[in-house]
Amino acid sequence: MPSRPHVARHAFAAILAAWTMLASGNGIAAESPPPRTIRVSGDSVVKAAPDRARIAVSVVTRAPTAREATEGNARTSKSVLDKLRSAVREPGEVRTAGYDLAAEYDYNQNRAGGREPTLVGYVSTNRFAIVTADLAGVGALIDAAVAAGANQIDSIAFLLDDEEAARSQALLQAGKKARSEAETIAQSLGVGLGEVLDASSVANVMPQPVYGRAKAMMMDAEGASTEVVPGSLEIGASVTVTFAIP
Numbered sequence: 001m002p003s004r005p006h007v008a009r010h011a012f013a014a015i016l017a018a019w020t021m022l023a024s025g026n027g028i029a030a031e032s033p034p035p036r037t038i039r040v041s042g043d044s045v046v047k048a049a050p051d052r053a054r055i056a057v058s059v060v061t062r063a064p065t066a067r068e069a070t071e072g073n074a075r076t077s078k079s080v081l082d083k084l085r086s087a088v089r090e091p092g093e094v095r096t097a098g099y100d101l102a103a104e105y106d107y108n109q110n111r112a113g114g115r116e117p118t119l120v121g122y123v124s125t126n127r128f129a130i131v132t133a134d135l136a137g138v139g140a141l142i143d144a145a146v147a148a149g150a151n152q153i154d155s156i157a158f159l160l161d162d163e164e165a166a167r168s169q170a171l172l173q174a175g176k177k178a179r180s181e182a183e184t185i186a187q188s189l190g191v192g193l194g195e196v197l198d199a200s201s202v203a204n205v206m207p208q209p210v211y212g213r214a215k216a217m218m219m220d221a222e223g224a225s226t227e228v229v230p231g232s233l234e235i236g237a238s239v240t241v242t243f244a245i246p
Contacts, residue, residue, distance in 0.1 A: 042178030194244030
């Protein structure tokens, strides 16, 4: 039977050998080169005709007192609301979008003397949002609101009911462009194109320019009927893909 010191030496040697192999294996893994990849991006823009319009109009009333401002605004707002509700057809809607009452000060009159600004009155603002599927009638709705007493056109935006279908189409085109670019790069480098290692995408409807307040009020002041011509909506998509080089 071998002596205990001899057994201990064999056990230590086995442990040392195993540790050496493990350390050597870790060293090889750490020194292995990163995978070879090709990273590309593809962009696409799809155009679609809008099928809804959202119009924001306001009734702004100024008066010396808060009560006069709110009462005057309430009368005019009721007239505007009644007119719009009779003009907007289903499935459109008219709703209150916001209401403000604020004091109005003159900050310039007493600035030189260092005195407090002067209260000149109150401003009551009632905002309405109109959504309509009758795009040809948007100008007539604006004229009706102004004729009933609305004195501020805040914005006009054109919308798309089925945005998902347009987004899918844009993403599909962007993905095809990304793969085509990757194939071209791989061919130029004389390498193959492997599996997809990573992919990300972004798709959204690009907002259209809207009418500003000054322009809308100027059109009304000139006495001409308002003409609104909706253009195409643009849905943009971007796809970024990382391919392996086998």
